[in-house]
Amino acid sequence: MSVVSVKVPPKVKQDMQRVKDSVKWPEEIRNFILGKLEEERRKENIENAEEILRKVRRLPKGSSVKFVREDRDSHH
Numbered sequence: 001m002s003v004v005s006v007k008v009p010p011k012v013k014q015d016m017q018r019v020k021d022s023v024k025w026p027e028e029i030r031n032f033i034l035g036k037l038e039e040e041r042r043k044e045n046i047e048n049a050e051e052i053l054r055k056v057r058r059l060p061k062g063s064s065v066k067f068v069r070e071d072r073d074s075h076h
Contacts, residue, residue: 004033
């Protein structure tokens with residue numbers, strides 16, 4: 001694994017030290033980073049999907065009904 005350093009104000013560091021027996025800071029920070037990365041990946045995926053959808057040709061209103069009716073009629 002790689003090491004990442006984070007600067008925090010002295011008061012925050014003191015508070016972190018105070019609760020270090022009940023909080024696993026490296027694990028908490030690692031999980032936060034991984035969660036944030038996943039959130040950003042999802043945003044990118046949504047943006048990519050929206051870009052693809054913008055390029056898709058829109059069908060005239062009522063096309064779905066027409067296609068379903070044609071499909072049903074073709075089975076008789």
